[in-house]
Amino acid sequence: MNLRFSLLASLFLALAACTEKQAKVDFNTQIKPIINKRCITCHGGVKRNADFSLLFREDALDTAESEKLPIIPGDPDNSELIRRLQLTDPEERMPYKEQPLAKEEIDLLRKWIKEGAPWGRHWAYRPVVNPELPEQPSFLSGFWPTSSQEGNEIDLFVNAKLKELDWEANDPAEPAVRLRRAYMDIIGLPPTREEATAFLNDPTRENYEKIVDQLLASPRFGEKWASWWLDMARYADTKGYERDVYRNLWRYRDYVIRAFNSDMPFDQFTIEQLAGDLLPHPTEDQFIATGFHRNTMNNDEGGTEDEEFRVAAVIDRVNTTMEVWQSTTFGCVQCHSHPYDPFRHEEYYKVMAFFNNSRDEDTEGEHPNLRFYEEKDQQKVNELLNWMSQQRGASSHDKVEKFVRLTEPKYHPHVFDQFVNGELIDTKWLGIRSGGSARIRGIDLTGKSFMLFHYRTSDTGGTLQVRKDDLKGEVIVNMQLDSTRRRKTIAIPIKSVQGSHDLYFVFSNPRIHPDKVVADVEWIAFQEDVFNDPAQFQRYLELLNAKVDNTPVMVENDSSQKRPTFVFERGNWLVHGKEEKPAVPAYLNPIPAGAPLNRLGFAQWLMSQDNPLTARTVVNRVWEQIFGSGLVETLEDFGTQGATPSHPALLDWLSSQLMNEYKWSLKRLIKQMVMSETYGRDSHATPEQREKDPVNKWLARGPSFRLTGEQLRDQALAVSGLLSDKMYGKSVMPFQPEGVWQTVYSDEKWTLSSGEDRHRRSVYTFQKRTSPYPSMITFDGSSREVCQVRRIRTNTPLQSLLTLNDPVYLEAAGALAEKMIASSASVDDQIRDGYRRLMFMDIREDKLKALRKLYDSSLAAFVKDQPGRKGVELQAMQLVASALFNLDEVIVKQ
Amino acid sequence: MDPIGKYHLQSITRRHFLWETAAGIGGAAFGSLLGGCSHQRNPIQMALDPMAARAPHFPAKAKSVIYLHMAGAPSQLELFDYKPVLEKLHGQPCPPSFLEGKKFAFIRGVPKMLGPQATFRQRGQSGAWISDHLPHLASIADEISFVKCVATDQFNHGPAQLYVHTGVPRLGRPSIGSWVTYGLGTENSDLPGFVVLTSGGKTPDAGKSVWGSGFLPSVYQGVQCRTQGEPVLYLNDPEGVSREMKKHVVDAISEVNYKHFEESGDPETLTRIHQYELAYRMQISVPEVMNINDEPAAMHELYGTQPGKSSYANNCLLARKLVEKGVRFVQLFDWGWDSHGTDEGNAIDIGFRNKCREIDRATTALILDLKQRGLLDETLVVWGGEFGRTPMQENREGKTMPFLGRDHHVENFTVWMAGGGIKKGVTYGETDEIGYYPVSGKVSVHDLQATILNQLGFDHEKLTYEFQGRPFRLTDVAGKVIKEIVT
Helix, strand or coil, X not given: CHHHHHHHHHHHHHHHHHHHHCCCCCHHHHHHHHHHHHHCCCECCCCEHHHCCCCCHHHHHCCCCCCCCCCCCCCHHHCHHHHHHHXXXXXXXXXXXCCCCCHHHHHHHHHHHHCCCCCCCCHHHCCCCCCCCCCCCHHHCCCCCCCCCCCCHHHHHHHHHHHHHCCCCCCECCHHHHHHHHHHHHCCCCCCHHHHHHXXXXXXXXXXXXXXXXXXXXXXXXXXXXXXXXXXXXXXXXXXXXXCCECCCHHHHHHHHHHHHCCCCHHHHHHHHHHHHHCCCCCHXXXXXXXXXXXXXXXXXXXXXXXXXXXXXXXXXXXXXXXXXXXXXXXXXXCCCCXXXXXXXXXXXXXXXXXXXXXXXXXXXXXXEEEEECHHHHHHHHHHHHHHHHHCCHHHHHHHHHHHHHCCCCECHHXXXXXXXXEEECCCEEEEEEEEEEEEEEEECCCCCEEEEEEECCCXXXXXXXXXXXXXXXXXXXXXXXXXXXXXXXXXXXXXXXXXXXXXEEEECCCCCCCCEEEEEEEEEEECCCCCCHHHHHHHHHHHCCCEEEXXXXXECCHHHCCCEEEEHHHCCCCEEEEECCCCCCXXXXXXXXXXXXXXXXXXXXXXXXXXXXXXXXXXXXXXXXXXXXXXXXXXXCCCCCCCCCCHHHHHHHHHHHHHHCCCCHHHHHHHHHCCCCCCECCCCCHHHHHHCCCCCCCCCCCCEEXXXXXXXXXXXXXXXXXXXXXXXXXXXXXXXXXXXXXXXXXXCCCCCCHHHHHCCHHHECCCCCCCCHHHHXXXXXXXCCCCCCCCCCCCHHHHHHHHHCHHHHHHHHHHHHHHHHHCCCHHHHHHHHHHHHHCCCCCHHHHHHHHHHHHHHHHHHHHHCCCCCCHHHHXXXXXXXXXXXXXXXXXXX | CCHHHHHHHHHHHHHHHHHXXXXXXXXXXXXXXXXXXXXXXXXXXXXXXXXXCCCCCCCCCCCEEEEEEEECCCCHHHCCXXXXXXXXXXXXXXXXXXXXXXXXCCECCCCEECCCCCCEEEECCCCEEEECCCHHHHCCHHHEEEEEEEECCCCCHHHHHHHHHHCCCCCCCCCHHHHHHHXXXXXXXXXXXXXXXXXXXXXXXXXXXXXXXXCXXXXXXXXXXXXXXXXXXXXXXXXXXXXXHHHXXXXXXXXXXXXXXXXXXXXXXXXXXXXXXXXXXXXXXXXXHHCCCCCCHHHHHHHCCCCCCCXXXXXXXXXXXXXXXXXXXXXXXXXXXXXXXXXXXXXXXXXXXXXXXXXXXXHHHHHHHHHHCCCHHHEEEXXXXXXXXXXXXXXXXXXXXXXXCEEEECCCEEEEEEXXXXXXXXXXXXXCCCCCXXXXXXXXXXXXXXXXXXXXXXXXXXXXXXECCEEEECCCCCCCCCHHHEC
């Protein structure tokens, strides 16, 4: 309703302006809203009824099915569009079977066509320009920027708008409120009492700034902002789908925390996550960063087709990338041209072509994985690689390094076909019975001298023959398969063969039951002997069999495994249309000169200064984290169906600063926001203010909204002194009620962590997609199944039950009550102390009275229930502390 | 005057104030609820009281739904789809025409045909075929409409369950119960609008996403009520805290919050006061409705319930109690219907029979009990799985299996419905003589969803929610009401 209302309002304002000034018609604010509302459903990207579409100018000017010209620039009288809008016959008049357009609307369209029917660019697709700062409003003149007392450039934009509306801004909030706000927003935790006291004794702007700088430098900063990013990255500790078992991707979460803490520039942060593997000689961290897109779900259910879910993962990567960096609802274009925005159906697949050549193929082992060796083995890796680079040169070194780190490139069993007496076991592993065979197609054997074979069997006596070109063809491999204890990689010599061939793998073992498979095979790889040294080769094989820890990463296909990308007709992955090569959407900035046509080039394109969407998107998302609502309310959609910016010049100014002045530093962006006077305003609203601006769009008041599940839990742990400051590592399992996890086909269990791991910050809590942690999901946390850019803040009774009765909160209330009791002999002072620990100010006497009443009645009840028992005071105070955790002012950042 | 009572009095002014102005930030988010049904849904009202009862698009036949989902997919060939020809073909190799171009979850090579492992009879006036596995249900055949040719395109449990419950075989969409409570709200504000009950020891394969709210506000997600332990997470007060003490706690919170509201003027604060009061009431109302100890012996006899246990029968009785109290959507999941024949427990002639025994009496009792209370007319009962089972015997990895079993089958499976404006005694749709393909009356999962929404008074194409820039609906881009089975 807001949107429609504002469209109408802007139309009305525009009309008024137009008649007054006789200005030219503006496509974006005057024409596009009419088209979107009245025309585009039938004449747009989804439907092109009568072969007429208003999405692109060239389409709209082109002859329609009627062979008439819908729009003739400069000539409204002969434009079919105008004629059809004015007819009386309901069969012919447009919009078909709907209310006719208002006369004013038709006049506007006429005038626009008369003026040449120019197609405007929607605000979000125009380049970011650095706007002039608004003039200092006269009532503030001399106040800023000469003085450093309050505020900064943000306030110039906000105040100019308020002045235009003739509204007064609220006064600054109490120092205690501003302090808590800054702590909660920057590090997600309240200040300690000492920190609070130090500031409140001398709450100058200088001291405030000092605190802001300290908070931005705190290791807690990354932990807070990681939660924001991980919702978008859809990070979880499980794979999703039916089995939803463990995924070892916590190093990616730690990467995000470290990146935020070190204020890694956002362009580098982007490039490493989207294409770290494609950077020259990627570091371990750059590989781990690519976990961003390994957060897609992986389907392990028996019988599922790996290719189907590989494609689903690639589609998710395209949609997520466009949503996270471009605020663009690109998912629409998967099935048809965008209904409202200037993206064509095939462009989806051009973008997909950037993402369609990573090695991952929905395998159970989540290949490719980055391997983490134990220390002694890492030593051997280093020695081997040193030897390689000294003795064999860079190219051989790189091949060995890639395989030792990533075991890539390799082939998975699902590429086999023509199974005889065998199959893919559980659609995962190659399992062929004695006498059976399977085929792999088109393997280039030129220069290859051995095959790596990763398998398992409990039987002795098995053999593998590989025959060339057909089942009876030349034997190029003949190998005994020894029994293995666990999965094992062996190297099998191959006869020297030139060119590409289909290979037939024939297994036999006359000693085993005919129902049993000879071996189960997880992967194979064909390699050349770059060692030419048996000892080094032996070391290589040992390392491939070493015990390692793994984390999924991105690795690009080499030329032998390149996949073509096709348009999926109506989005169906089985119905292929035309082949597409990588290209960025034509309507946006071109890909930078010299950028490669792969994920790296795509990431460079996103971060190019010419990309109109990236900086605006980042500014808007960070703004929403701090102010509660974006400058563009629809965080997920900057398209023509999204909201328009409330302060377009401010959005552009901040975007320009982010790129040019802050060099993509998010800490500087955040600092700019929290140092503004706008941010520091009192959030209270009179009924009149609320009536005029219910959602605080014009920022006359300070931000106030409910804390997240993470902030609430962390706050309770921090204030009660329970919070552990241990960072990083595997996800932890704090208390969770029995029976929340009931997973099928898996014996994984929620095992309560021990010691301080029960009280770690919420960002370290184990995230299971099909069974999210209750105290996060109840407060609108993401289940992390798909990318989520905005948490809608609900207010439900289940939240009340949680903060009242969750043992985590009860334990915290107990610990807080002890501190309260220790603080003074007077009960009133004890309650004052508890309130102050949470709110950093004195409790109002009438509120104190209410809590004191609770204490007295609880104490009386406990005494009655447990006559003579000691410690009833603590029990009563625990209820008071529990009530404190449930106060609106504690749950809300005000 | 006690503080909670005071706020009730004040609520008149409060509502007036809020209606006149607008909601807080939540209201802006709810603005997108306007989607395709702006004629009804006021975003401010939705934000302030998202569970308030609302009218659907047109007069409804049903007020509530009880959806009985047999997770794992029960065999239609042993229950409702009688195929004498299949009996004759028992043990013969499957003709290649049925296998060409087909994919199965586990069948490999050429499997053998498996005749019905049950005795069938026609039942009641309608003459519906029901096997002896379900003797109780057979006695009420004339209350039920059978849809014999529901087709899906997902042959794995997780995606197929998501497809049935969210309209899309991937994670991330709202479930049908969420759509219904989003559309209708609830009639009892002391209880959740959408309740989930599970039996069989496991949650469904697709996990909690089958009752998740997807992109709808989380207030619409299903609330899992457990029959052992706390019925709702965190419902129980901590040890040593009496109801009276809890009341003092909630009173104190509300009192302080109200004083805070006087300063801040934030309507979200009033909503929060309201939610704490509701939470307090739920602490009584939920355990009350979840307690079956005090049901008369005749009730326990009818359903076969045993208080204190977690069972399908208990869940059926609870489902009746919940809809009686005004809960909008009750979703039952019973796990253990995946009859592959890999062990005795999932053998089609052993484990499967036992599962049938477990549900037969209680399912029948549920229909009879609803009927005797006059609730069946306004309660839609749906029974089904996520797909069907093959007429061939499973031969996992090309081997002979130790027990008789059937693989997953997507072409047709049987779903039945009763009450809530569904015709009585209709059998709609027919499969071929071995039950492999539909011959007539093929319907899709989306058709089923459209029909359920239709009974509740919704045009399934108009119950939409704006997300990522476009309106979404339960039935994706498809769905037709199955007119043949509705009155």
